[in-house]
Amino acid sequence: MAYTEQLLLPSRGIIYQLSDFDGNVNVKPFTTKAYKDLLTSNASETGLKQFIDSCLVDSPIKAKNMNQNDLLAVLFKVRVMTLGNMLKTVTRCPECGASEEHEWDLNDIQINYLYTENYPIVVKLPQCGKEIKVRFPTGADVTRAKQEADRRAAAFKKSASDFLQIYTTVSLIDLDGKDIVEKAEWYEHLNPCDAIYLDEVFSEMNDAFGVKMTREGHCSTCDKVFTSYIDIGSDFFRPYANVTLGLTSKKGNLSGAVEESNISE
Numbered sequence: 001m002a003y004t005e006q007l008l009l010p011s012r013g014i015i016y017q018l019s020d021f022d023g024n025v026n027v028k029p030f031t032t033k034a035y036k037d038l039l040t041s042n043a044s045e046t047g048l049k050q051f052i053d054s055c056l057v058d059s060p061i062k063a064k065n066m067n068q069n070d071l072l073a074v075l076f077k078v079r080v081m082t083l084g085n086m087l088k089t090v091t092r093c094p095e096c097g098a099s100e101e102h103e104w105d106l107n108d109i110q111i112n113y114l115y116t117e118n119y120p121i122v123v124k125l126p127q128c129g130k131e132i133k134v135r136f137p138t139g140a141d142v143t144r145a146k147q148e149a150d151r152r153a154a155a156f157k158k159s160a161s162d163f164l165q166i167y168t169t170v171s172l173i174d175l176d177g178k179d180i181v182e183k184a185e186w187y188e189h190l191n192p193c194d195a196i197y198l199d200e201v202f203s204e205m206n207d208a209f210g211v212k213m214t215r216e217g218h219c220s221t222c223d224k225v226f227t228s229y230i231d232i233g234s235d236f237f238r239p240y241a242n243v244t245l246g247l248t249s250k251k252g253n254l255s256g257a258v259e260e261s262n263i264s265e
């Protein structure tokens with residue numbers, strides 16, 4: 001039997017609403033075949049999901065149904081299990097362009113876990129006063145929203161991206177047993193204040209749990225402080241690689257911790 005370790009998903013499994021699932025999955029290191037398949041796929045979304053499935057052992061949930069933040073936690077874990085916790089990185093200072101090499105200890109990466117009393121989460125819309133239930137996106141929700149956006153785009157001879165936001169939003173709302181088409185119609189008739197309120201709710205929920213992918217950097221040439229983030233591509237899984245880090249002016253998008261611990265725990 002392959003060597004495995006247990007990983008508690010950042011969502012703690014709550015968002016999947018599966019009976020007998022406590023949010024722990026067993027993971028094993030990735031193999032040479034899995035790595036080569038990932039390269040062939042150019043680390044596409046599908047390729048990364050197949051890669052993750054190859055590392056999950058008897059998991060009640062497959063990568064295609066996982067939330068993005070849970071997927072990232074699995075990717076970090078298998079990277080540490082297979083290649084070790086040190087990641088050699090290269091950053092290019094956004095100010096002066098100087099390159100610097102660093103070693104990033106992936107065991108220091110924080111995971112914020114989801115804690116909520118009730119799920120789905122009840123939200124009261126400020127204008128119409130209606131109470132609705134909202135959920136965090138699973139892979140199944142994302143797929144459903146894309147399908148419906150494609151369908152509507154074809155019907156109206158428009159681009160699917162014109163419709164994706166609304167279907168993404170309503171796919172995460174539970175509303176009196178309504179289906180996604182009925183919910184989209186309901187949403188389009190909402191008072192704009194309520195729609196904006198909902199956007200804010202979802203934006204806050206986005207920060208509720210996950211892997212903190214960013215780190216403050218400091219340029220020793222020009223003394224500027226900047227934020228860099230780990231871009232998960234095939235380099236992240238390449239033995240002996242120097243991973244070039246992406247740069248962002250924004251602060252970490254997965255902060256707002258409820259409870260924190262290290263990925264190795």
Ligand SMILES: [Zn+2]
Nearest residue numbers: 093096219222
């Ligand atoms: Zn600099």
